Amino acid sequence: xxxxxxxxxxxxxxxxxxxxxxxxxxxxxxxxxxxxxxxxxxxxxxxxxxxxxxxxxxxxxxxxxxxxxxxxxxxxxxxxxxxxxxxxxxxxxxxxxxxxxxxxxxxxxxxxxxxxxxxxxxxxxxxxxxxxxxxxxxxxxxxxxxxxxxxxxxxxx
Amino acid sequence: xxxxxxxxxxxxxxxxxxxxxxxxxxxxxxxxxxxxxxxxxxxxxxxxxxxxxxxxxxxxxxxxxxxxxxxxxxxxxxxxxxxxxxxxxxxxxxxxxxxxxxxxxxxxxxxxxxxxxxxxxxxxxxxxxxxxxxxxxxxxxxxxxxxxxxxxxxxxxxxxxxxxxxxxxxxxxxxxxxxxxxxxxxxxxxxxxxxxxxxxxxxxxxxxxxxxxxxxxxxxxxxxxxxxxxxxxxxxxxxxxxxxxxxxxxxxxxxxxxxxxxxxxxxxxxxxxxxxxxxxxxxxxxxxxxxxxxxxxxxxxxxxxxxxxxxxxxxxxxxxxxxxxxxxxxxxxxxxxxxxxxxxxxxxxxxxxxxxxxxxxxxxxxxxxxxxxxxxxxxxxxxxxxxxxxxxxxxxxxxxxxxxxxxxxxxxxxxxxxxxxxxxxxxxxxxxxx
Numbered sequence: 001x002x003x004x005x006x007x008x009x010x011x012x013x014x015x016x017x018x019x020x021x022x023x024x025x026x027x028x029x030x031x032x033x034x035x036x037x038x039x040x041x042x043x044x045x046x047x048x049x050x051x052x053x054x055x056x057x058x059x060x061x062x063x064x065x066x067x068x069x070x071x072x073x074x075x076x077x078x079x080x081x082x083x084x085x086x087x088x089x090x091x092x093x094x095x096x097x098x099x100x101x102x103x104x105x106x107x108x109x110x111x112x113x114x115x116x117x118x119x120x121x122x123x124x125x126x127x128x129x130x131x132x133x134x135x136x137x138x139x140x141x142x143x144x145x146x147x148x149x150x151x152x153x154x155x156x157x
Numbered sequence: 158x159x160x161x162x163x164x165x166x167x168x169x170x171x172x173x174x175x176x177x178x179x180x181x182x183x184x185x186x187x188x189x190x191x192x193x194x195x196x197x198x199x200x201x202x203x204x205x206x207x208x209x210x211x212x213x214x215x216x217x218x219x220x221x222x223x224x225x226x227x228x229x230x231x232x233x234x235x236x237x238x239x240x241x242x243x244x245x246x247x248x249x250x251x252x253x254x255x256x257x258x259x260x261x262x263x264x265x266x267x268x269x270x271x272x273x274x275x276x277x278x279x280x281x282x283x284x285x286x287x288x289x290x291x292x293x294x295x296x297x298x299x300x301x302x303x304x305x306x307x308x309x310x311x312x313x314x315x316x317x318x319x320x321x322x323x324x325x326x327x328x329x330x331x332x333x334x335x336x337x338x339x340x341x342x343x344x345x346x347x348x349x350x351x352x353x354x355x356x357x358x359x360x361x362x363x364x365x366x367x368x369x370x371x372x373x374x375x376x377x378x379x380x381x382x383x384x385x386x387x388x389x390x391x392x393x394x395x396x397x398x399x400x401x402x403x404x405x406x407x408x409x410x411x412x413x414x415x416x417x418x419x420x421x422x423x424x425x426x427x428x429x430x431x432x433x434x435x436x437x438x439x440x441x442x443x444x445x446x447x448x449x450x451x452x453x454x455x456x457x458x459x460x461x462x463x464x465x466x467x468x469x470x471x472x473x474x475x476x477x478x479x480x481x482x483x484x485x486x487x488x489x490x491x492x493x494x495x496x497x498x499x500x501x502x503x504x505x506x507x508x509x510x511x512x513x514x515x516x517x518x519x520x521x522x523x524x525x526x527x528x529x530x531x532x533x534x535x536x537x538x539x540x541x542x543x544x545x546x547x548x549x550x551x552x553x554x555x556x557x558x559x560x561x562x563x564x565x566x567x568x569x570x571x572x573x574x575x576x577x578x579x580x581x582x583x584x585x586x587x588x589x590x591x
Contacts, residue, residue: 052302
């Protein structure tokens with residue numbers, strides 16, 4: 001049976017940056033709806049610290065705030081090859097959070113996971129505060145439903 | 158010396174956050190040399206004000222993705238100090254195991270993925286995966302996995318722990334899990350020694366630079382201090398009055414930086430693995446001493462580049478020390494414990510522990526309803542900024558005749574040796590669809 005790891009990434013002290021963690025927490029509340037081959041992992045601020053987690057799984061689903069130039073609250077499913085990072089080419093830091101680089105490194109040292117899915121949510125506000133922006137709060141259930149539906153379909157495929 | 162050099166490194170690579178190096182040399186004379194922090198302040202202390210005593214740990218654990226266990230422990234110690242909560246011997250041992258796990262995680266990340274490419278002159282970790290050195294990278298990943306797994310086992314999560322609570326643990330590992338951990342730690346010890354030998358044989362070592370400075374960290378008569386101890390200085394010795402730490406640590410602002418700087422007996426001091434080594438090297442474990450000896454690291458060592466080697470020696474020490482701690486837990490039959498009842502009262506508490514980058518202090522004042530009225534967090538990286546600046550001022554005249562690119566690389570390596578964490582937070586991905 002294929003193993004799936006769903007990793008929420010973000011910092012809940014930086015408003016919408018924490019959307020990945022908040023969605024993960026909401027999914028964990030409904031864990032019984034999912035098969036036992038799926039693990040839900042709080043990846044914190046992510047970066048290279050999550051690298052060793054990847055090879056435990058056949059499929060990795062990353063849930064994170066992603067700037068892709070849409071309206072705040074919009075969300076997109078994509079794979080690493082669909083995008084290029086617009087971040088400065090800063091190389092790695094211990095907690096640099098450009099996980100596209102971590103995925104690249106993972107692929108060069110391990111055959112697993114074979115597939116990465118990224119669920120990106122366009123943030124409105126990533127300033128230092130604990131709560132989500134109004135627009136993301138309004139869209140939270142819609143975003144959560146889409147995420148849950150897709151995870152289930154990845155599992156059934 | 159009549160050289161002109163102009164270096165402006167915006168955002169030093171392989172360090173966390175935005176730090177810049179500015180060097181302007183005209184006719185051999187240094188006109189400007191600054192280590193600048195341009196990161197926006199984060200106001201964590203303000204976020205704690207008004208929060209309940211039992212929320213402080215979970216909020217502060219999100220300050221940093223790497224030091225979330227350390228922030229949790231400093232936070233718990235401060236809260237327990239304010240509320241006079243005592244912990245059991247088992248909790249004490251488990252917390253030491255937790256702090257070992259975090260130190261191992263952070264040190265192997267820094268040494269393996271960030272500093273090692275400098276030593277091999279590879280520029281980044283990516284060429285490591287494609288080269289004949291791939292085996293060494295796989296060892297790094299293996300040791301990283303061990304550290305993550307141990308943190309998960311003890312704290313309930315790899316990062317942002319959930320089992321650490323006021324007065325104890327909400328859940329503890331089973332005897333079976335501890336036996337499994339013991340096996341993996343023994344294997345990890347062997348792998349770390351192999352990695353240390355590989356690094357020693359493959360590299361020419363670090364720049365031969367020395368600058369006498371003060372080193373500050375915790376020291377304990379019982380052990381190489383991480384979880385607990387008294388503040389100690391290589392200049393002035395033990396400072397027992399931990400609640401009045403501000404008498405010893407003088408934090409101040411400088412115009413070139415948005416981050417605080419700190420000083421004590423001199424213009425600057427250093428915290429972190431090298432500081433701990435310089436203060437407590439006699440208490441390092443046997444294998445830790447072997448790794449230090451392999452690289453000829455002896456206290457007191459005034460070369461900041463050797464912080465990388467002190468980190469490697471500490472990783473081995475943490476593994477050996479964890480083996481001892483696991484044995485204690487097994488001998489005393491680990492069991493679920495109920496933390497005692499907490500009596501809310503007004504008070505101030507200070508919690509200090511050593512986290513990967515140095516001494517971390519949390520200081521809370523609670524009101525009679527148990528809400529936080531005032532908070533102060535003294536972050537290790539801030540304590541190192543002044544020392545980085547002073548190192549640069551002494552290092553530049555020694556390397557000024559080198560080509561510009563080499564000066565730039567040497568200064569970046571110097572900053573990276575401190576393993577600074579300028580900002581641990583914002584992280585959203587910025588992409589364009591292709």
